[in-house]
Amino acid sequence: MMSKQVNSADDLIHFIRNGMTIMAGGFGLCGIPENMINAVAASNVIDLTVISNNIGIDNFGLGKWLSKRQIKKILASYVGENKEFENMLLKGEVEMEFVPQGTLAERIRAGGAGIPAFYVATGVGTEVAEGKEERVFDGQRYILEKALRADVALVKAWKGDEAGNLVFKDTAQNFNAAMAMAGKLTIAEVEEMVPIGSLDPNHIHVPGIFVQYIFEGSNYEKRIERLTLANQV
Amino acid sequence: MMSKQVNSADDLIHFIRNGMTIMAGGFGLCGIPENMINAVAASNVIDLTVISNNIGIDNFGLGKWLSKRQIKKILASYVGENKEFENMLLKGEVEMEFVPQGTLAERIRAGGAGIPAFYVATGVGTEVAEGKEERVFDGQRYILEKALRADVALVKAWKGDEAGNLVFKDTAQNFNAAMAMAGKLTIAEVEEMVPIGSLDPNHIHVPGIFVQYIFEGSNYEKRIERLTLANQV
Amino acid sequence: MALTKEQIAQRIALEIKDGYYINLGIGIPTLVANYVPDNIHVTLHSENGLLGMGPFPTAENVDADLINAGKQTVTILPDGAFFDSAMSFAMIRGGHIDLTVLGAFEVSESGDIASWKIPGKMIKGMGGAMDLVAAADNIIVAMQHTNRAGESKLLKKCTLPLTGANCIKKIVTDLALLEVGEKGFILKERAPGVSVEEIQNATEGTLIVQGEIPEMKL
Amino acid sequence: MALTKEQIAQRIALEIKDGYYINLGIGIPTLVANYVPDNIHVTLHSENGLLGMGPFPTAENVDADLINAGKQTVTILPDGAFFDSAMSFAMIRGGHIDLTVLGAFEVSESGDIASWKIPGKMIKGMGGAMDLVAAADNIIVAMQHTNRAGESKLLKKCTLPLTGANCIKKIVTDLALLEVGEKGFILKERAPGVSVEEIQNATEGTLIVQGEIPEMKL
Numbered sequence: 001m002m003s004k005q006v007n008s009a010d011d012l013i014h015f016i017r018n019g020m021t022i023m024a025g026g027f028g029l030c031g032i033p034e035n036m037i038n039a040v041a042a043s044n045v046i047d048l049t050v051i052s053n054n055i056g057i058d059n060f061g062l063g064k065w066l067s068k069r070q071i072k073k074i075l076a077s078y079v080g081e082n083k084e085f086e087n088m089l090l091k092g093e094v095e096m097e098f099v100p101q102g103t104l105a106e107r108i109r110a111g112g113a114g115i116p117a118f119y120v121a122t123g124v125g126t127e128v129a130e131g132k133e134e135r136v137f138d139g140q141r142y143i144l145e146k147a148l149r150a151d152v153a154l155v156k157a158w159k160g161d162e163a164g165n166l167v168f169k170d171t172a173q174n175f176n177a178a179m180a181m182a183g184k185l186t187i188a189e190v191e192e193m194v195p196i197g198s199l200d201p202n203h204i205h206v207p208g209i210f211v212q213y214i215f216e217g218s219n220y221e222k223r224i225e226r227l228t229l230a231n232q233v
Numbered sequence: 234m235m236s237k238q239v240n241s242a243d244d245l246i247h248f249i250r251n252g253m254t255i256m257a258g259g260f261g262l263c264g265i266p267e268n269m270i271n272a273v274a275a276s277n278v279i280d281l282t283v284i285s286n287n288i289g290i291d292n293f294g295l296g297k298w299l300s301k302r303q304i305k306k307i308l309a310s311y312v313g314e315n316k317e318f319e320n321m322l323l324k325g326e327v328e329m330e331f332v333p334q335g336t337l338a339e340r341i342r343a344g345g346a347g348i349p350a351f352y353v354a355t356g357v358g359t360e361v362a363e364g365k366e367e368r369v370f371d372g373q374r375y376i377l378e379k380a381l382r383a384d385v386a387l388v389k390a391w392k393g394d395e396a397g398n399l400v401f402k403d404t405a406q407n408f409n410a411a412m413a414m415a416g417k418l419t420i421a422e423v424e425e426m427v428p429i430g431s432l433d434p435n436h437i438h439v440p441g442i443f444v445q446y447i448f449e450g451s452n453y454e455k456r457i458e459r460l461t462l463a464n465q466v
Numbered sequence: 467m468a469l470t471k472e473q474i475a476q477r478i479a480l481e482i483k484d485g486y487y488i489n490l491g492i493g494i495p496t497l498v499a500n501y502v503p504d505n506i507h508v509t510l511h512s513e514n515g516l517l518g519m520g521p522f523p524t525a526e527n528v529d530a531d532l533i534n535a536g537k538q539t540v541t542i543l544p545d546g547a548f549f550d551s552a553m554s555f556a557m558i559r560g561g562h563i564d565l566t567v568l569g570a571f572e573v574s575e576s577g578d579i580a581s582w583k584i585p586g587k588m589i590k591g592m593g594g595a596m597d598l599v600a601a602a603d604n605i606i607v608a609m610q611h612t613n614r615a616g617e618s619k620l621l622k623k624c625t626l627p628l629t630g631a632n633c634i635k636k637i638v639t640d641l642a643l644l645e646v647g648e649k650g651f652i653l654k655e656r657a658p659g660v661s662v663e664e665i666q667n668a669t670e671g672t673l674i675v676q677g678e679i680p681e682m683k684l
Numbered sequence: 685m686a687l688t689k690e691q692i693a694q695r696i697a698l699e700i701k702d703g704y705y706i707n708l709g710i711g712i713p714t715l716v717a718n719y720v721p722d723n724i725h726v727t728l729h730s731e732n733g734l735l736g737m738g739p740f741p742t743a744e745n746v747d748a749d750l751i752n753a754g755k756q757t758v759t760i761l762p763d764g765a766f767f768d769s770a771m772s773f774a775m776i777r778g779g780h781i782d783l784t785v786l787g788a789f790e791v792s793e794s795g796d797i798a799s800w801k802i803p804g805k806m807i808k809g810m811g812g813a814m815d816l817v818a819a820a821d822n823i824i825v826a827m828q829h830t831n832r833a834g835e836s837k838l839l840k841k842c843t844l845p846l847t848g849a850n851c852i853k854k855i856v857t858d859l860a861l862l863e864v865g866e867k868g869f870i871l872k873e874r875a876p877g878v879s880v881e882e883i884q885n886a887t888e889g890t891l892i893v894q895g896e897i898p899e900m901k902l
Contacts, residue, residue, distance in 0.1 A: 002485045002507045027732040027769070028755040030748065053769070080808030081755075089807060096807075101731065102773025102815030106348070109770040114559025114601055115339070116370035118351035120777065121818040125796070125849025128814060137349035137379070146370070158749075163509075163518075163545035169435060170766055171733045172749040177768035181560060197544030202402060203436040205768070207517050207547035209487050209509070209562050222748035228756035230740045235703040235725045260514040260551070261537040263530065286551070313590030314537075322589060329589075334513065335555025335597030342552040347777025347819055353559065354600040358578070358631025361596060391531075396727075396736075396763035403548055404515045405531040410550035414778060430762030438550070440735050440765035442705050442727070442780050455530035461538035463522045 003162040004208070005193065006215045009039035012187050015152055015213075016040055019072075021049040023108065023150035023179040024062060028054055028081065028225050031172030032061050033156040035189045035217035041065055049073040051108070051148055053101060053175050057081045060223055069093070075148070077101035081225065100128060103145050105178055110147035112181025112210070117146045153183025156217070157206070160190035161197075164211030165204045173205060180206045189217040236395040237441070238426065239448045242272035245420050248385055249273055252305075254282040256341065256383035256412040257295060261287050261314065261458050264405030265294050266389040268422045268450040274298055282306040284341070284381055286334060286408050290314045293456060302326070308381070310334035314458065333361060336378050338411055343380035345414025345443070350379045386416025389450070390439070393423035394430075397444030398437045406438060413439045422450040467659045468640040469682075474608050476501045476684050477655075478567055478638050481606060487511055489558070489598060491568030492536045494608040498567055509545070511563055513594040515554045518546020535594065555594070559601045566602040568595060570609050570634075572624045575650040575671035577634040579607065580626035592629060599630030611639035611668045618670035620644070620651055641665050643682060650674050655682045685877045686858040687900075692826050694719045694902050695873075696785055696856050699824060705729055707776070707816060709786030710754045712826040716785055727763070729781055731812040733772045736764020753812065773812070777819045784820040786813060788827050788852075790842045793868040793889035795852040797825065798844035810847060817848030829857035829886045836888035838862070838869055859883050861900060868892050873900045 006012060013036075016022065022040075026032030037056075040048075041064035048071050055076055056063035065071050066084055073095040079085050088094045099107065100122045110118055119142035123129050133144040155176040157166035166188055168176060180186050188206075193216040239245060246269075249255065255273075259265030270289075273281075274297035281304050288309055289296035298304050299317055306328040312318050321327045332340065333355045343351055352375035356362050366377040388409040390399035399421055401409060413419050421439075426449040469477065471494050479501035482488065489511045490496050502508050510519040512534040519534055520541035527541065534540045542548070557563060570581040579599055582592040599605060612618055620637070637644045642665045643655040650672025653665060658681045666673050687695065689712050697719035700706065707729045708714050720726050728737040730752040737752055738759035745759060752758045760766070775781060788799040797817055800810040817823060830836055838855070855862045860883045861873040868890025871883060876899045884891050 027753075028751065030732070030751050030755070076809060078809035078811040086807060098809045100810055100814035101769070101812035102777055105769035105773050106346070106777075109556075110351070112560050112562075113339075113556035114561060115351050115353060116373070116375055118343070118348050120348060122777065122815045123848075124818060126814065126846040128810075140349070142349055161545065165545065165547055167435070168766075168768075170747065170749040170760070171730075171751055173435075173766060173768045174733050175769045178770045181556060181562075200436075201518070201542055201547045202400070202406075203433075204547040204549075207549060207553075207557075208545065209511070209517055209557055224746070224748050224757060225751075225755040226757070227746065228740045228758070229746070230742050260535075261533065263514070263533050263537070309591060311591035311593040313593075319589060331591045333592055333596035334551070334594035335559055338551035338555050339559075342774075345778045345780075346774035347779060355559065355597045357600060359596065359628040361592075394763065398763065398765055401548075401550075403529065403531040403542070404512075404533055406548060406550045407515050408551045411552045414774060414780075434736070434760055434765045437765040437767075440767060440771075440775075441763065442729070442735055442775055457528070457530050457539060458533075458537040459539070460528065461522045461540070462528070463524050 004164045004211060004214050005162045006213055008215055009035040012213055013039045013043055015185055016043065016045050018045055019047045020151040021051065023153040023183060024050065024052040025155040025174065025176030025179050026052065027171065027174035029061050029223050031156050031174050031176055033154040033189050034220055036154040036187060037061060037064065041068060046070050047072045051075045051150060053077050053104060055079045055082050055085055058084050075099050077104050105175060107145055107148040108182045109178040111149040112178060115147055117144055119143065120145055148182060150183050151185065153179040153186045155180045155186065155188050157188055157190045159192050159194050159199065160188055160214050161194055161199055163196060164188065164208030164214050165199050166206035166211065167199055167203065168205050177205055180210045186211050188214045190214065191220060192216065237397045237444060237447050238395045239446055241448055242268040245446055246272045246276055248418055249276065249278050251278055252280045253384040254284065256386040256416060257283060257285040258388040258407065258409030258412050259285065260404065260407035262294050262456050264389050264407050264409055266387040266422050267453055269387040269420060270294060270297065274301060279303050280305045284308045284383060286310050286337060288312045288315050288318055291317050308332050310337050338408060340378055340381040341415045342411040344382040345411060348380055350377055352376065353378055381415060383416050384418065386412040386419045388413045388419065388421050390421055390423045392425050392427050392432065393421055393447050394427055394432055396429060397421065397441030397447050398432050399439035399444065400432055400436065401438050410438055413443045419444050421447045423447065424450065424453060467657065469657045472497055473684060474638050474640060477643060477682055478606055478608055482506060482508055482565065486564040487562065488565045489513065489563050493569045495567035495569060511557065513554050513558065515549050515551055516542060516546065518543040555597050558597050561601060561603065563602055564604060566598045566605045567608055568598060570607045571626050572619050572621050573607055573634050573637055574621050574624045575646065577632045577646040578624045579629045579634050580624040581629045583627045585627065595629050599633045605634055607634055607637045609639055611641040618668055620669045620671045622671045641668055647674060653679050655680055657682055685875065687875045690715055691902060692856050692858060695861065695900055696824055696826055700724060700726055700783065704782040705780065706783045707731065707781050711787045713785035713787060729775065731772050731776065733767050733769055734760060734764065736761040773815050776815050779819060779821065781820055782822060784816045784823045785826055786816060788825045789844050790837050790839055791825055791852050791855055792839050792842045793864065795850045795864040796842045797847045797852050798842040799847045801845045813847050817851045823852055825852050825855045827857055829859040836886055838887045838889045840889045859886055865892060871897050873898055875900055
């Protein structure tokens with residue numbers, strides 16, 4: 001069969017070009033595609049529009065792209081852990097669109113699922129609704145939200161095979177599953193490549209149809225933002 | 234913990250009342266909730282609106298409800314295997330709304346996911362579009378489709394636990410997953426009840442939050458509609 | 467000589483590229499899988515929730531829980547996956563299927579297709595056909611050029627209720643391979659031994675014949 | 685005596701029924717989990733993709749892949765499940781969460797809530813808060829009655845950008861339990877030893893006092 005596997009992020013970095021819209025999976029620092037993030041940070045790519053729930057922390061994760069001024073615009077739900085970002089935003093060095101977390105996830109899924117737009121109650125009567133169509137269904141107010149797609153989606157899974165099938169672990173799944181669907185080109189990095197046939201077909205989170213390239217990442221740091229232990233509390 | 238488990242369909246049949254909208258999972262006869270279907274067929278409930286991809290075959294599956302004239306209206310994508318239905322439809326004994334299969338699945342998911350309506354290209358320029366809003370996004374034509382919910386959703390899974398967590402097997406998943414989300418009351422029947430903790434939390438298809446009652450079904454017939462063998466072809 | 471059903475499938479199989487994800491409808495489209503060359507890997511999608519559909523099972527391997535969209539018992543290949551109906555149609559609507567092959571009662575010169583309903587006669591429902599034709603960029607219709615009464619199935623305008631409008635771009639019949647252009651059916655290839663005139667006579671819609679029309683190579 | 689944060693959480697815990705699925709925000713809401721009676725089983729939802737959130741891990745059980753929406757390391761209980769963000773918010777928006785408890789900067793007498801943005805000062809983003817307040821029928825706001833400057837947080841109209849409009853129906857502060865009615869905040873319970881007058885003085889929005897207002901029982 002045709003393998004989608006490549007050796008490393010270096011083989012794929014040429015797909016990321018100036019001005020592109022890039023999705024990056026993860027919630028906080030959990031489940032982020034560290035290898036591709038580092039490869040982009042090491043490149044000279046600029047003017048990226050980044051769609052991600054968060055934007056990393058100062059100098060880790062997507063924070064690296066910020067430090068290098070590679071980002072033109074961000075769509076995210078929460079950027080609280082990134083001080084550099086706040087400064088850049090106040091100085092007008094980066095554009096920002098805050099998207100409610102559930103609306104963000106659903107807009108991404110819609111992009112992958114061929115749904116151009118849908119209605120949600122989230123954000124009605126708030127600044128999120130500004131400029132959006134409002135409509136009443138069964139007596140309740142909703143706003144129209146549009147699908148999101150990316151030129152390239154960068155996702156991180158636990159295990160994967162050459163066909164691009166992915167399995168996630170725990171809460172590291174988060175935005176990675178929907179983003180895999182929404183990339184015009186989807187690049188998956190995994191902690192472990194496994195042989196075809198070793199993943200249970202009933203328990204594949206992202207079927208390979210959504211993934212164009214896959215590689216086994218290396219040197220995962222998997223940094224913990226808020227280590228909280230039972231005996232501390 | 235609070236168990237959602239009951240003994241059998243008999244303990245739940247009182248939830249199905251005249252005039253209700255009922256979703257029933259399955260694709261053809263694959264993955265249908267046989268126990269609850271039989272319990273309803275044995276009851277005197279009438280005037281049901283049934284949302285299901287198919288409507289069984291003559292005198293098996295939902296075909297039993299048809300034979301007993303328990304159904305007022307059907308929403309389905311394909312009823313080709315049911316001759317009694319065709320006769321009833323021609324005689325005006327049952328109302329029918331044909332819904333494209335993907336639109337049906339998405340309307341059900343939307344119902345469960347708090348999305349009142351969404352746009353799809355499916356059906357544009359056909360009789361499915363009649364009476365629906367048409368709208369252009371990025372130069373392509375779409376129609377507005379509305380969410381579906383059910384008073385009671387009847388779903389069938391392979392394994393389940395007292396918390397209502399469900400795991401499906403193979404293509405018996407089909408509409409069961411989305412319908413579990415869309416029931417105001419969701420009743421799951423499973424081939425095997427397993428102890429809490431024996432399902433891998435990474436591989437639960439339907440988290441228990443969507444399921445109000447669960448029981449281990451009995452005497453599954455699992456009839457095959459089109460037995461096709463390698464050496465026959 | 468008009469093509470057999472198998473030959474129609476064989477011709478369509480030549481359109482397949484390595485790595486394609488394909489959805490094959492019931493009838494002639496199903497036969498296409500038999501003609502995919504060994505050096506080309508395709509993944510078959512079945513809209514009831516299956517990628518990597520394998521051959522029909524042996525008697526020992528039959529499983530009522532594993533069927534295809536035609537409700538036949540099937541198997542899954544080692545690189546396959548199961549998923550629910552909403553996800554399956556997300557694949558279709560989202561444009562992730564590289565090629566869709568399906569049958570039709572009629573196709574119009576503007577790319578409309580009628581394949582699901584014959585008023586007063588057949589009211590089975592559209593199943594997944596409307597989703598498939600609305601979504602795919604790459605759809606091939608596989609059908610006979612004329613119906614049993616000898617009437618053309620390639621029309622100026624469909625007479626039956628539509629499955630989709632302006633969506634069909636390529637058709638392979640027992641007589642010809644045609645593309646749907648701005649102004650009608652563009653004849654691209656003839657079945658071996660079938661003349662342009664025969665095709666013209668069997669085509670009610672506008673047939674565009676530009677230059678020499680080659681015979682199909684099977 | 686005004687309630688401590690722990691007592692606010694304790695009072696809110698009394699609203700919980702057996703079998704509830706609950707989403708608890710950061711801050712006081714998180715503390716609510718500590719006061720759920722032993723005979724009541726609740727399932728905690730964390731919007732990053734987790735049902736059945738368990739206690740914080742021991743040092744040996746810490747896993748970077750298992751965090752809550754506050755980005756703290758957590759554990760999962762045996763009856764729990766993991767899922768993706770789209771599914772997680774399907775649970776929220778679809779009304780499957782029985783109770784949502786979250787903090788706020790301000791609540792208005794018409795049930796508006798401001799909790800995510802202080803223009804010029806705080807621009808972190810709304811995270812999942814807008815989804816939560818828009819979806820739930822049963823939301824309790826847990827907050828101090830007044831801010832650090834002593835100004836009321838229960839207002840006629842919110843001064844900060846809204847998280848949601850007309851969505852809050854119940855508020856528990858250090859001074860009182862209030863419901864949002866058609867015409868303003870309806871005082872339902874007083875913190876032990878806190879007078880109606882004190883509550884009135886700390887409430888900028890319309891306060892409706894009907895009959896005797898009982899003290900909270902904790």
